[in-house]
Amino acid sequence: MSAQYDQIGEKVADWDVLPVRSEYIEGHTFFQALGSVEGQSVLDLACGDGLYTRQLKARGAQWVVGVDISEEMIASARRQEEARPLGLEYRVSDVADMAPLGVFDCVTAVYLLHYAHSPEHLLRMCRNIHAHLKPGGRFVTYAFNPGFSAKGPNSTRYGISMLDFPEAPREGQAISAELHTKTPFTIHFSYWSRATHEQALREAGFQHLTWMQPECSPEGLSRFGREFWQDYLDNPHAVALRCER
Numbered sequence: 001m002s003a004q005y006d007q008i009g010e011k012v013a014d015w016d017v018l019p020v021r022s023e024y025i026e027g028h029t030f031f032q033a034l035g036s037v038e039g040q041s042v043l044d045l046a047c048g049d050g051l052y053t054r055q056l057k058a059r060g061a062q063w064v065v066g067v068d069i070s071e072e073m074i075a076s077a078r079r080q081e082e083a084r085p086l087g088l089e090y091r092v093s094d095v096a097d098m099a100p101l102g103v104f105d106c107v108t109a110v111y112l113l114h115y116a117h118s119p120e121h122l123l124r125m126c127r128n129i130h131a132h133l134k135p136g137g138r139f140v141t142y143a144f145n146p147g148f149s150a151k152g153p154n155s156t157r158y159g160i161s162m163l164d165f166p167e168a169p170r171e172g173q174a175i176s177a178e179l180h181t182k183t184p185f186t187i188h189f190s191y192w193s194r195a196t197h198e199q200a201l202r203e204a205g206f207q208h209l210t211w212m213q214p215e216c217s218p219e220g221l222s223r224f225g226r227e228f229w230q231d232y233l234d235n236p237h238a239v240a241l242r243c244e245r
Helices: 002-015 026-034 051-058 071-083 119-131 194-204 218-224 226-234
Strands: 041-045 063-068 089-092 104-110 133-144 160-163 174-179 185-190 207-212 238-244
Touching: 026 051, 026 104, 026 133, 026 207, 026 238, 041 051, 051 063, 051 104, 063 071, 071 089, 119 133, 119 194, 194 207, 218 226
Parallel strands: 041 063, 041 104, 063 089, 104 133
Antiparallel strands: 133 238, 160 174, 174 185, 207 238
16 A cells, blocks of 8 residues: 555645545544544544644644655655644554554544455554554544445545446455546555454454444535535445444
8 A cells, every 4th residue: 555655645635625535525524523632642544644633733632643654645744744843743654563652542544444455454453553542542534435336426526436336346355446636546445344344343342333424514515505515425435433442
């Protein structure tokens, strides 16, 4: 996974302004699932160039550490931290092999678990996430939707297209999606069912798993109207998942 994001480089910044990636859907749903982080410590995994890492700090988190497998993404995040210091820390690591960084009130990950290349790799990710949480802490992720339907509306008008998505995907099947940025790029990941996600998370020690469908923010509804968003809300490419330790 590191290689593909090292190659994507600065293109990922264009992703941040796509309708599906904006505060209208993804950011709104993610922070609704997360709840308040005021005064808390947060470990932000798959942080990329630090988009949500910075927002977590802006929302009052006391200590925030960002981790990503891509050296290029972390280099970009560090450049932004140098230009506008917020007291953020960044590390390069595969979450499955991540060295101990401390214990946190919450762990976040926007687009992570579907990059596991095997059930064993997914389990190691989940165990390491669990190990970095305080008792009673929460893990909140925004991840590829295991229930995405090839028969439903695609997400092209919102900035992302699932490519040749099968009607009945197999566990671990390679999936591709195109991001319609100024310079379009394609990402590749693995399909894991809801049951496979839940098995790994529960085996790692998580309880009270709650899947949450995306919602559109009042600002998004006011600007574009519900009809614009309905296709995406009916068949979203990603969903939120909140897990309690």
